[in-house]
Amino acid sequence: MHPQVNPPSLAEQAYLFVRDRLVMLDIPPGSPINEEELGTALGMGRTPIREALKRLESERLVVAYPRRGTFATDVNISDLAHISEVRRTLEPMATAAAAARATDADRATLTELRAQLDADVAGGDNAELLRTDLALHRAIYRCVHNPFLEDTLIRYDNLATRIWCVFVPRLSGMAGHVHEHVPLLTAIIEGDGEKAAALTHAHVTGFEAAIRALI
Structure with a gap:
């Protein structure tokens, strides 16, 4: 039951x-x-x-x-460095943990999300891509199986997404940023924590760089 x-x-x-x-x-x-x-x-x-x-x-x-x-609350670009510092520290650790701890059901869910991602990226506008990005992050965080860490990760990802939303009309390459989740999802599904951590660090760093390029 x-x-x-x-x-x-x-x-x-x-x-x-x-x-x-x-x-x-x-x-x-x-x-x-x-x-x-x-x-x-x-x-x-x-x-x-x-x-x-x-x-x-x-x-x-x-x-x-x-x-x-x-x-x-207002969205202050001055918060970007602080938010990114937290995410660069916590997110690679979290995705490595997700690769180790994900259940069979978790891996099946991530496999389905990975299959849907190509269609979402090909057919979505930037706002829809942001929603896809948000949903993917939350699905990955659930695989950590640590409610305290999951809450913290969601909180800072929410703040980062608000910054994305401010700049999204001027952003190019949003589809590519979201599509970076394919190899990350694969690493978690396959239990490769080291690769998942490295890909996550690059993803978070790339987010900050893309925003700073527009300032």
């Missing part, structure tokens, strides 16, 4: 909904967060919305000001 998985709480549902809208800049940086509108859209009261916003504030995606309200 499979263990019973409890459905996400209302606060968790609100968090996931608002988080991804903030990450993809569907809620623009600096814009106010309207709790009533979110509650209406999600069909829930303000309490779970407020719980979600507190969590998002701890992740630097929103900021609350007394007597003014809650706003989407």
Whole structure:
């Protein structure tokens, strides 16, 4: 028997909904967060919305000001070096761990994602490619089987993706950046941690270089 998985709480549902809208800049940086509108859209009261916003504030995606309200945080290019430093340190270690720890089910999931990637890269615009990139990273992080590390990786990848979104209208080669996941997925599927770590370091470094080239 499979263990019973409890459905996400209302606060968790609100968090996931608002988080991804903030990450993809569907809620623009600096814009106010309207709790009533979110509650209406999600069909829930303000309490779970407020719980979600507190969590998002701890992740630097929103900021609350007394007597003014809650706003989407700005995207500051000055944060790029700090975010990249964390990712260069943690992500190679994480993908090496994923190569060692991934279950048969994990490897099957990554194999399916790898097969889908060519079609996604060939047919998607930059915004869709960013969503593909985000989904791939999160799938890889789950294979680490360390919830604390997974949460940290997602948090910094979210912040990095917001920077991508700001610059995406001026970016070329986005498809190539996303397609770099093919050999990385292969290394994890095959259990080659050393190769996975090296490819990840190059991927994160390439992201930072591509953004800096546009500054």
